[in-house]
Amino acid sequence: MSVLNIGTWTLRRRVLALCVTVGVLLAAVGVVAAFTAADSNRQLDDVVNRASPMRAAGERLNTAMVDQETGIRGFAISGKSSNLRPYDQGLRTEAAQIALIGGLLRTGPLEDRVRNDLALVKQRADAWHAEVADPILNAIRTQGPEAGQALVDASTTTRFDELRAAIESMQTDIGVLRQRSADEAKDASQQMVALQIAAAAIIVLAGAALMLGLDRLISRPVTHLAGQVREVAEGDYDKDLDSQGAPELRSLADGVDGMRRKIAAELAEVREARQQIEWVNDQLKVQADELTRSNRDLEQFAYVASHDLQEPLRKVASFCQLLQRRYAGQLDERADQYIAFAVDGAQRMQRLINDLLAFSRIGRLTSGFTDVDLDRVLTEVRSQLEIRAGEDGEIVWADLPTVEGEEPLLTTLFVNLIGNSLKFRRPDVAPRIEVTAGLDESGDEWRINVRDNGIGIEAEFADKVFVIFQRLHARDAYEGTGIGLAIVKKIVEYHGGRIWLDLEVSEGTSVWFTLPVLAGVPVQEKVKEGAV
Secondary structure, three states: OHHHHHHOOOHHHHHHHHHHHHHHHHHHHHHHHHHHHHHHHHHHHHHHHHHHHHHHHHHHHHHHHHHHHHHHHHHHHHOOHHHHHHHHHHHHHHHHHHHHHHHHOOOOHHHHHHHHHHHHHHHHHHHHHHHHHHHHHHHHHHHOHHHHHHHHHHOOOHHHHHHHHHHHHHHHHHHHHHHHHHHHHHHHHHHHHHHHHHHHHHHHHHHHHHHHHHHHHHHHHHHHHHHHHHHHHOOOOOOOOOOOOOHHHHHHHHHHHHHHHHHHHHHHHHHHHHHHHHHHHHHHHHHHHHHHHHHHHHHHHHHHHHHHHHHHHHHHHHHHHHHHHHHOOOOOHHHHHHHHHHHHHHHHHHHHHHHHHHHHHOOOOOOOOEEEEHHHHHHHHHHHOHHHHOOOOEEEEOOOOEEEEOHHHHHHHHHHHHHHHHHOOOOOOOOEEEEEEEEOOOOOEEEEEEEEOOOOOOHHHOOOOOOOOOOOOOOOOOOOOOOHHHHHHHHHHHOOOOEEEEOOOOOOOEEEEEEEOOOOOOOOOOOOEEEO
């Protein structure tokens, strides 16, 4: 019954059960390993911080006693106090090392043996001092070196040999203590290795179980399902999909089969849509070919206008001007008027052709975009229009940014906008043109405004002013061909911006246009104004 229940488990539940089992086993191994590691650390601490320092202290104690014995003999021979320095240093070292060894000892059988050995060393050291060292020192200090030397010759080395034997016995017991701690640390290390092997075995067995389970529940069913899906992908949309394995995979197979049925139902619509798209693509291709032909015709027209039309037109204009200069006043008044009409028409035709050529070159003959400082551009524009502005005219600007574009085209843009403002000025009113700039709400574009105090533009003509050759006034009222604002619009759109007329101003004309923000160049807080 339990087997049947396991068979209905989801893959997630199976993996979770396996992970919990492995986790419990590894946790148990980890707890044992923690206790073993703690014991190993304690034993290593005994070796490194107790037994080894005690053994080193015993060596230093033995050296200190030898130094004392050597100092006594040297003092007895020479009687010089300087020869007692090894003896005095040995006394201090003896006391320090005995205290160090005693402080490192803990409780336990081996520690008690070392403690007894240390007590014996201290007892025999005191006996050697009392029976040998101190009498020799007193004799030398009271009776002279000869008396001390006599005592040295008469004494035996029994006491000193017993002392050194006691030190050697203590060192042996300390070595036993150190070896025991080292053996216990080694045993703990071996237990740690065994625990690691056990943990690795648990992980390997769990991995093997997981791989077998995944192969039976996922890999083979997925391969079977993938084969069926490939058959459907190859065009057999009526094939029913089935799957074995984990419940999730069976659910996935049902979902894929539902998708297959939906694809089959919508296939006819897709084919119909594809036919429509192909038809639209054909139409777009025809339009693209037509646009290419139109652009080619435009380039051909520009070439013809700049070469083939200019030369005969210059001849017509030249000969008309010659007729006007040579026969002016010699014919009747009507003939002079006709000749003047011909001269004026030829000149206007030349201006129209030149303006049309300039319009067609925008975006076609390019020098590449660079960083353009609009402050510098306005300075150049003001210099060009200085005479037209007059002594009382003003061209002012403030906080203009650096943008990315073609400086000659941007100069032409401002020359046309500000030139129009100067052309359509109000009689008896000094012209004032103000250029300002600021970021839009999104921070992606500069909004630049050119405003004047001229005659303005009626709202009904707002959509016509940017049309090529569109004039709102008679030719005899204002000069020009009516292409200036069309050139401005094309320059703005070539730079990725847009242009419009502000109809909310109370007087004059206000033109807005946008230019993309140049990334990485901050707004320069500066104001430059000038009057010309």
